[in-house]
Amino acid sequence: MKKASPNPKANKNILKITYVMAGLFLALAAYLGYFLQVKSEDIINNSYNARLDSFSDRIIRGKILSDDGTVLVETQVDAEGNETRVYAYGGVFDHVLGYSAKGKTGIEALANFYLLTSM
Numbered sequence: 001m002k003k004a005s006p007n008p009k010a011n012k013n014i015l016k017i018t019y020v021m022a023g024l025f026l027a028l029a030a031y032l033g034y035f036l037q038v039k040s041e042d043i044i045n046n047s048y049n050a051r052l053d054s055f056s057d058r059i060i061r062g063k064i065l066s067d068d069g070t071v072l073v074e075t076q077v078d079a080e081g082n083e084t085r086v087y088a089y090g091g092v093f094d095h096v097l098g099y100s101a102k103g104k105t106g107i108e109a110l111a112n113f114y115l116l117t118s119m
Contacts, residue, residue, distance in 0.1 A: 044113045052112055061085065062115045064097060064107055073097055073108075 039110070043049065060083060066071040073095060076084050087097065098106020 001063075015079060041113075045110065059116050064115070 060077065061075045063071050063075075066072055071088055073085060073087050076086050078084070079109075085099075087093070094106075096106055098104060098108040098110075104112055
């Protein structure tokens with residue numbers, strides 16, 4: 001009986017498929033790294049992220065401070081546990097600070113995750 005000799009053309013095709021699969025795996029790993037490092041903040045702060053709504057039910061929003069440490073916005077809790085956002089200068093900084101009650105805008109929307117995870 002003769003042994004079958006290896007087919008060099010078949011080996012090259014298998015090697016090409018292996019390189020393609022390894023390249024796809026590396027591309028997927030690179031995209032995952034990019035997604036975790038660059039895009040994660042956009043995903044966390046996305047208004048469609050339901051996890052932020054569950055945070056807001058349990059956690060009191062943090063303060064927004066100016067660069068000199070002046071409190072611009074803070075949350076006050078009354079005796080019944082109702083939370084109210086208090087804007088120290090009334091409507092002066094509304095266009096920048098935004099609101100968090102009826103849809104988030106301004107800094108309230110931009111830093112929503114940080115406001116919910118800070119004390």
